[in-house]
Amino acid sequence: MDNEDEDFYRKLPKVELHAHLNGSVSGQTVEKLIGRKPQLNVEHSMTAIGKGQRRTLDECFQVFKAIHQLVDSEEDILMVAKDVIREFAADGVRYLELRSTPREEKNTGLTKRRYIETVITAIQQCKNEGVDIDVRLLVAIDRRNGTEVAMETVKLAEEFLVSSDGLVLGLDMSGDPKVGHAKDLLPALQRAKNSGLKLSLHLSEVPEQLEESGILLNLPPDRIGHGTFLHPEVGGSQSLVDKVLKNNIPLELCLTSNIKGKTVPCYSKHHFKYWYQLGHPIVICTDDKGVFCTDLSQEYQLAASTFGLSHQAVWKLSEKAIDCIFASETVKKQLKQKWTDVASGIAVTH
Numbered sequence: 001m002d003n004e005d006e007d008f009y010r011k012l013p014k015v016e017l018h019a020h021l022n023g024s025v026s027g028q029t030v031e032k033l034i035g036r037k038p039q040l041n042v043e044h045s046m047t048a049i050g051k052g053q054r055r056t057l058d059e060c061f062q063v064f065k066a067i068h069q070l071v072d073s074e075e076d077i078l079m080v081a082k083d084v085i086r087e088f089a090a091d092g093v094r095y096l097e098l099r100s101t102p103r104e105e106k107n108t109g110l111t112k113r114r115y116i117e118t119v120i121t122a123i124q125q126c127k128n129e130g131v132d133i134d135v136r137l138l139v140a141i142d143r144r145n146g147t148e149v150a151m152e153t154v155k156l157a158e159e160f161l162v163s164s165d166g167l168v169l170g171l172d173m174s175g176d177p178k179v180g181h182a183k184d185l186l187p188a189l190q191r192a193k194n195s196g197l198k199l200s201l202h203l204s205e206v207p208e209q210l211e212e213s214g215i216l217l218n219l220p221p222d223r224i225g226h227g228t229f230l231h232p233e234v235g236g237s238q239s240l241v242d243k244v245l246k247n248n249i250p251l252e253l254c255l256t257s258n259i260k261g262k263t264v265p266c267y268s269k270h271h272f273k274y275w276y277q278l279g280h281p282i283v284i285c286t287d288d289k290g291v292f293c294t295d296l297s298q299e300y301q302l303a304a305s306t307f308g309l310s311h312q313a314v315w316k317l318s319e320k321a322i323d324c325i326f327a328s329e330t331v332k333k334q335l336k337q338k339w340t341d342v343a344s345g346i347a348v349t350h
């Protein structure tokens with residue numbers, strides 16, 4: 001990327017809708033965490049997948065185990081969440097929906113409720129410090145943990161939906177796609193939907209999920225994470241695609257994550273192309289910017305260089321992402337105004 005190009009992508013106002021908190025921890029923050037817990041013997045190579053490296057999904061999920069060991073107290077979560085928010089802001093992200101799985105840690109006394117409260121405190125502190133970014137939270141269900149935990153998580157999320165002054169907006173379903181079946185989580189997801197929580201579901205991240213995706217799309221979710229294997233060209237089906245189109249469900253697309261996790265063979269084969277050509281709502285996201293050593297500016301630039309998008313087309317893409325956020329119409333309006341204000345300062349006509 002030349003300097004001028006880099007400047008454009010950095011200044012481009014961006015919306016990030018698919019960022020797992022503990023996957024977004026940067027190298028610098030990991031350094032601080034390792035300093036706090038040297039006895040764990042965690043090394044940098046265990047928390048990130050560097051340039052040119054690729055791992056299987058199983059290996060990728062091992063990385064989260066190492067990070068979770070490092071982040072196990074309120075103090076850690078507060079630091080991690082504030083660092084992640086500041087880094088996204090420095091990358092030009094103006095609206096961020098973070099997602100995170102509430103964890104209980106017996107040895108530090110951390111509870112799931114305190115976990116969520118601490119992330120909310122981090123969001124509020126960043127706001128009070130004037131960090132230029134609007135941050136919201138999606139409470140995540142790890143599919144590994146089954147029916148009961150999912151229901152418990154939904155109940156907790158419902159409480160925060162009411163009490164967090166609009167900061168908690170919805171629910172994410174994520175975790176190793178090869179573990180568990182989303183059928184078991186349906187009652188919890190249905191309940192979440194009925195109580196007004198927005199749903200972003202990881203769907204068809206691996207090829208073997210045709211049946212599961214069909215069931216989940218009947219809910220329907222408000223957004224789809226990845227959706228890598230939905231379309232017929234990669235073993236999905238037209239009926240899955242039709243469900244997505246009929247309900248106009250936006251897709252959160254994470255290019256580098258899919259390449260490094262080996263679910264997509266190379267950037268040019270990324271399903272971005274399929275959905276972009278259909279004119280369907282898609283949002284470029286990072287997934288786990290720390291683990292995959294990327295940022296949102298870089299992801300936009302990669303999509304543009306791979307698929308031949310002009311600056312004007314990139315601008316349109318980032319602006320259209322505003323329509324996919326879970327916050328209110330008023331917030332959307334404010335963001336659109338922000339985009340208009342920034343447009344006059346950078347070389348783009350639209």
Ligand SMILES: CC(C)=CCNc1ncnc2c1ncn2[C@@H]1O[C@H](COP(=O)(O)O)[C@@H](O)[C@H]1O
Pocket residue numbers: 020021022023057060061064099100101102140142174175176177202205257260261287288
């Ligand atoms: C391994 C790989 C290729 C990752 C990219 N795709 C992903 N697919 C499903 N769940 C994920 C992914 N990345 C992160 N997560 C979820 O986010 C968690 C980490 O963030 P947190 O603790 O919820 O704050 C992981 O334990 C996992 O449950």
